[in-house]
Amino acid sequence: ETGVTQSPTHLIKTRGQQVTLRCSSQSGHNTVSWYQQALGQGPQFIFQYYREEENGRGNFPPRFSGLQFPNYSSELNVNALELDDSALYLCASNFQDTQYFGPGTRLTVL
Amino acid sequence: AQSVTQLGSHVSVSEGALVLLRCNYSSSVPPYLFWYVQYPNQGLQLLLKYTSAATLVKGINGFEAEFKKSETSFHLTKPSAHMSDAAEYFCAVTTANAGGTSYGKLTFGQGTILTVHP
Secondary structure, eight states: OOSOEEEOSEEEEOTTOOEEEEEEOOTTOOEEEEEEEOTTSOOEEEEEEETTEEEEEOSOOTTEEEEEOTTSEEEEEEOSOOGGGOEEEEEEEEETTEEEEOOOEEEEEO | OOEEEEEOSEEEEETTSOEEEEEEEEOSSOEEEEEEEEOTTOOEEEEEEESSSOSEEEOGGGOEEEEETTTTEEEEEESSOOGGGOEEEEEEEEEBOTTSSBOOOOEEOOOEEEEEEO
């Protein structure tokens, strides 16, 4: 049990729509990272937030954005969904130099 | 830049046999290295990590890995496979920031699917 939760578990959207995914980590875990895992691939780093500010970004377009809140929850927002956005989205909180992952949200874009 | 190569996208062993999953990394600075396991339709579970202490690292479920700087490798082993070990395994690397703590951006390999036969 990592103490990291994500919602929803599954989500189906259509191309062009917008989606918000949510993550909650344990108290005191100031850093949260988001990853996209396409089918059959390893996770790809989207971005990281530290104390509510973006602290690093991977090779993802600006339509991927995020927020981190003082209560250790965070959001991943994706605008103008494309078919290739279909993936498992993983949230991870950082504690003692280790990232602990949530169960993920499976997003399907039709 | 850092990268990870996992040799073998699929590994099949018999129950009770040795498990060896290979990982080679590339990093211009001392790395932090991790192995995670993923069961179907689940998130990633940490198996073990190397953060510049002992080069032989023991993890959960009987797994261990050895950091070999000269070979830039961090292979995962388990002496005797169980049916419950069947899953996908990911090797990942990150590097310490100027403050000496992990930056947090993990770079993952493509994964190795382990199949265990009765």
